[in-house]
Every structure is written in structure tokens, then in C-alpha cells.
Amino acid sequence: MRKHLKIFACYFRLNLASALEYRASFFTQAFGMALSNSTFIFFWWIAFQQVGDTIAGYSFENVLFIWAVTSSGYGLSHILFANVSGLSKLIVTGELDTYLLQPCNVLLNVLCAKTSLSAYGDLLYGVILMLIFLAGNPSAWLWFLYGTLMTGALFTAINLLAHTLSFYWGNVPLLGQLAEEFTINFSMYPENIYAPAVRALMYSLIPAGIAVHVPLRLFQQFSPGLALASWGGAVIYCAAAGFFFYRGLRRYESGNVIVTRI
Secondary structure, eight states: OHHHHHHHHHHHHHHHHHHHHTHHHHHHHHHHHHHHHHHHHHHHHHHHHHHOSEETTEEHHHHHHHHHHHHHHHHHHHHHOGGGGGHHHHHHHTTTHHHHTSSSOHHHHHHHTOOOTTHHHHHHHHHHHHHHHSTTOHHHHHHHHHHHHHHHHHHHHHHHHHHHTHHHHSOOHHHHHHHHHHHHHHHHSOGGGSOHHHHHHHTTTSOHIIIIIHHHHHHHSOOHHHHHHHHHHHHHHHHHHHHHHHHHHTTOOOOOOOOOOO
């Protein structure tokens, strides 16, 4: 475990240093993403002005909370584990060989190898939302942190599961993109607008409900049982994603590609 934490910390430092090498680009992408996300606040403000105090049982404050958790959780996932989005390409082209030859955990090595510059903007956007609208509520900050960590872990696991299908079906990066888009859409809107069958999907195959909507419930009314159940579900899902990856790895065929990582 200590070795893995050292590898994780080393990757984070190297990725951050690489991002800051071109600071203008880094800050432009981060600020641009935060600015782009901020337009949705105006959209929801107009919607609540037209509809009333609640939409599908969610107040404007509730919507801002799930937006903050979704944005920061997505940002955290892509800051730390951005390389998961390119896993299909690594598998199909044979570039996964590079990671298999290195003396460390294969999955951790693959996930941490890259970072996303714009993801810093996503992470910052969620924090800014909290500072503007819920700064004086300590409970909101507690469950925001809880939800951000859970969302980051589950977004990564969902992406990993989708891209791991490339071991079985070949080049299917579209599945990874669709899984990510579904997860984001399920996270950003009140869950009650979806049909029961879709909500069941949100708490199983694509667990956006566990990642985002459960932290909102815990913020509204704390339940130790719900908190433990949600963490247990998240741990099981992430473990299943890792297991599925290693099962798929048995089917991997080397591309005999020589790749230099600098």
C-alpha cells in the first residue's frame, strides 16, 4: 500500500509540474471550463423563476449542490486519473505493453499516467458554487467533500468498466464516452424527473445516484445507515471495475510496439 501511495503521489507531482510548464495554457483552460460551466447557473435560475420554488422536489439550492458535487467530482477524477479515457486506444494499439513492463501496479500505473488541464476548472467551479451559495453551512461542506470523493471514484470506475470492454469487443471508445455522458446527465438533474427503470440504472450499472444524489439526501437529513450503504456500494463497484479490468487483461494481445514515455 505504501508503495502504491508513493507512485500515486509521484504521478500527481509530475503531472502538475507538466501542466504548469505552460502556465498560460493551464490557467486559460481551467478558467475557460469554469466559465463554461457557470452558464448553467443562469439556465437553472431562469427555470426556477418560471416554474416555482421546486422542480421535481429539488430546490434551487439542491440543484446547485448536486452541480457542485458533480463538477468537482468529475474534475477530481480527471485530474488524478485522466488516462482512463484513453484506455481503449492503449488496448487496441498495443501501447499497453509499456505499462505492463514496468514494476508497479498495472491499473494504478495506467490510470495515473495523465492529467487533464481543464479538469482543474471543473474542480474549482464546484468549490466556487459552494463559496457563493452555501459558504455559511458547515454541513453542506462536509457532504460536498463526501460527494466529491465518491463521485471522483465512481466516475473513474464507470469509465474503467466501459473502456475495459475493448479487451472483448475491440476498439469501442464510444462506449466510454457514452458512459461518461450518461453519468454526467444523471448527476446534474433532479433524479425524480427520470422513470423508475432509469433510477434503478442510476443506482446500479451507472451509479450516479450513489455518487451525487445520496450526498444530497445526507445533507438534507443525515442517516448513518444510508452513509454506510453508499460507501459500501461505491467500494464494491470500484472493486468490481478493477476485477473486470484484470480479467480482461488476460485477453490482451501485445502489439510489440516500442513506446517511449518521457
